[in-house]
Amino acid sequence: MVDIIEGKNPVIESLKAGHPINKILLARNIKQGDAVTEILRLSRAKGIPVEHVARHIIDKQSTTGANQGVIAYAAVKEYVSLDDLLAVSAEKNEPPLYVILDGIEDPQNLGSILRTAYASGIHGVIIRERRAAGLTATVAKASAGAVWYMPVASVSSIAQAIETFKKNNIWVIGIDRGGEVDYSQMDFRSPTAIVIGSEGKGLSELVRKRCDFMARIPMRGEITSLNASVAAALVMYEAFKQRSR
DSSP: OEEEEEEEOOOOOOOOTTTTTEEEETHHHHHHHOHHHHHHHHHHHHHOEEEEEHHHHHHHSSSOOOTTTEEEEEEOOOOOOHHHHHHHHHHHHHHHHHEEEOOOOOOOHHHHHHHHHHHHHHEEEESSSSSSSSSOOOHHHHTTTTTTTSSSESSSHHHHHHHHHTTTTEEEEEETOOOOOEGGOTTTTEEEEEEEBBBBTBBBBHHHHHHEEEEOOOOSOOOOOOOOOHHHHHHHHHHHHHHOO
């Protein structure tokens, strides 16, 4: 499984072939031409985010030394849409149950969350397109194969995804140390989307405001937060326990 595609033509051919791609990086000083125009056209048509970054960032990621100021991060599987996730719940004939990740950047954490999500009966996971880990080979390995079974949607705006779920009568529960109630007191038997924040930063202010409820994981001692994948696992298994009664 290849994580990175390097060079103008290889990236163009991957886009034309429909290979799943998380995002594309273009050097800010890249010479404009037919190839770059084609990359921008194809990525726009397919909804793939393009970031313009300093050339040294691309060179640091490169393994071939022939990146030409262009690299694409390949995904190991296709993403699904939010409508697809809603269809999964309908097919299971169960109240919807999703996990929304507000900027998880560590691929090991994302892989661990996908593994636990699959084991605990989550219907789908939503991740952010930009400044977040995507479905790379590293994530697939960390998930112990769960990535192949767990539907994952990649969205440009977590806040908008939350609004879509709320319009479909799904309660949105944010997990944050400032939450009003203990997470175990929440009713996960209802249609629910659980929101987990990024490592270190937690939930963004905009996402926090969009949640219907804010719940906390009680802790003792001087440490004020848990690893994101551990926090997600605790809440997912609480939902699993409630739905298994």
